[in-house]
Amino acid sequence: MIMTENRSKTGLRILAIHRYYWPDTPPYASLLRSIVERWAADGHSVDVLSTQPSYKQRVNNAPAPEIEVIGNVTVRRVSLPQEAGRGRAVRILNMLRFFFSILYHAGLRRRYDIVMVSTAPPVLPGAAVRIVSALTGARFIYHCMDIHPEIGRISGEFRKKWLYKLLLRIDSTTCARAWKVVVLSEDMKKSVCSRPGLAQTDVSVINNFTMPDHNHAGRTEIPVRYEKRSGVFRVLFAGNLGRFQGLENIIEAFHILERNDADIELILMGDGKAHDKLKMLAGTSEGRSIRFIPHQPVAVAARIIRDADIGVVSLVPGIYRYAYPSKTMVYLSEACPLLAIVEDESSLAKFIRAKGVGVSVSQKKGAEGIADVIRSIRNEPELLAEMSARAREVGKLMFGCNEVLDRWSGLLSDFPG
Numbered sequence: 001m002i003m004t005e006n007r008s009k010t011g012l013r014i015l016a017i018h019r020y021y022w023p024d025t026p027p028y029a030s031l032l033r034s035i036v037e038r039w040a041a042d043g044h045s046v047d048v049l050s051t052q053p054s055y056k057q058r059v060n061n062a063p064a065p066e067i068e069v070i071g072n073v074t075v076r077r078v079s080l081p082q083e084a085g086r087g088r089a090v091r092i093l094n095m096l097r098f099f100f101s102i103l104y105h106a107g108l109r110r111r112y113d114i115v116m117v118s119t120a121p122p123v124l125p126g127a128a129v130r131i132v133s134a135l136t137g138a139r140f141i142y143h144c145m146d147i148h149p150e151i152g153r154i155s156g157e158f159r160k161k162w163l164y165k166l167l168l169r170i171d172s173t174t175c176a177r178a179w180k181v182v183v184l185s186e187d188m189k190k191s192v193c194s195r196p197g198l199a200q201t202d203v204s205v206i207n208n209f210t211m212p213d214h215n216h217a218g219r220t221e222i223p224v225r226y227e228k229r230s231g232v233f234r235v236l237f238a239g240n241l242g243r244f245q246g247l248e249n250i251i252e253a254f255h256i257l258e259r260n261d262a263d264i265e266l267i268l269m270g271d272g273k274a275h276d277k278l279k280m281l282a283g284t285s286e287g288r289s290i291r292f293i294p295h296q297p298v299a300v301a302a303r304i305i306r307d308a309d310i311g312v313v314s315l316v317p318g319i320y321r322y323a324y325p326s327k328t329m330v331y332l333s334e335a336c337p338l339l340a341i342v343e344d345e346s347s348l349a350k351f352i353r354a355k356g357v358g359v360s361v362s363q364k365k366g367a368e369g370i371a372d373v374i375r376s377i378r379n380e381p382e383l384l385a386e387m388s389a390r391a392r393e394v395g396k397l398m399f400g401c402n403e404v405l406d407r408w409s410g411l412l413s414d415f416p417g
Helices: 027-041 087-109 124-136 150-155 161-177 186-193 248-260 275-285 298-307 327-333 347-355 363-378 381-399 401-414
Strands: 013-017 045-051 067-070 073-078 114-118 139-143 180-183 203-205 233-238 264-269 290-293 310-314 338-341 358-361
Touching: 013 027, 013 087, 027 045, 027 073, 027 401, 045 087, 073 087, 087 124, 114 124, 124 139, 124 161, 139 161, 150 161, 180 186, 180 401, 186 203, 233 298, 233 327, 248 264, 248 275, 248 310, 248 363, 264 298, 264 363, 275 290, 298 327, 310 327, 310 363, 327 338, 327 381, 338 347, 338 363, 347 358, 358 363, 381 401
Parallel strands: 013 045, 013 114, 045 073, 114 139, 139 180, 180 203, 233 264, 233 310, 264 290, 310 338, 338 358
Antiparallel strands: 067 073
16 A cells, blocks of 8 residues: 655645536536635645536537646646437446546555545546545545436336345445544434444534535626516425426426416526426426526526525425435525425424525425415515525625635645644
């Protein structure tokens, strides 16, 4: 085993690994940029290993330089074949290509003191960094934005029992060997520590922060067609229209509301694998009580969120144990109260109740229950205004960019040397 020399707590050599990096469009691409640039500002030498922009597969992503320096951080991008419309085999091959790219860049190209890897794609990148760490002596941080393969079991992606058990064993070993495991909520921490043999794992809870605008605002005016109409109560979902959001119930809730509450509208802003299915479910309500808005630049999206009356955070049952929606912080930063469609016992629902920043309702209440909650909060404008004021305050105190980045700086203070 090749061991790295002892180094001080500043001047560490760090590599951060994630499939998507700015200017790619998922929230973590921008969040990671803020984290690594803070580390660079702290005096560390930081590299990023990622791939060419490819998150939005419905469009032709503009290629980025293979190697470039952004914010005093050196970014290296691996080129992978486009996955749109090419089947599961291409996705699996890309995961394997990225796996071996990690082994090469982190294990052979340069020695690092710390390697941080996220869970996109799941399991394999973490396993690759574990191997590199064992060979080079680097410490590694496992940033679990989601916990796999448990999420894959719920979605059906890892429905085969042998595959699930294999991936769980691989990922549990990765967690056990990590220097630090970072998750987004106490629910996620409990899920990691409840795995066999992981009760004493060093797990830190560092939630996400308000979405940074690395494009320096740019266009901020809302296109006229997306402006909120006078007298309309706007319910907004902003973010990935994916399989784990469980948005089918709120679509059905708006079919119910449309019958007697024409002044309430649902806006779904974003894209994702469930986009086409949700449009189909909206049916004749699309363009009336339900409207779809494509992904918007950060500054424009912030303005749209600011104009909304309430922001939706929705998860299918059971997911709260393994993921935490980052849109929560975005809503709060724009003084947008929360409507969380999630289990009452979840950290998210408890947080909303404790801080008075919105309301929550379980998916088990169904479309009728969700419709009742929306109608009720619409009819209490004074309470909604109080929630809005508290949302802004809580968002700034708990999820402000600098406040959370201070925790990321402090995470490295335990490095020996």
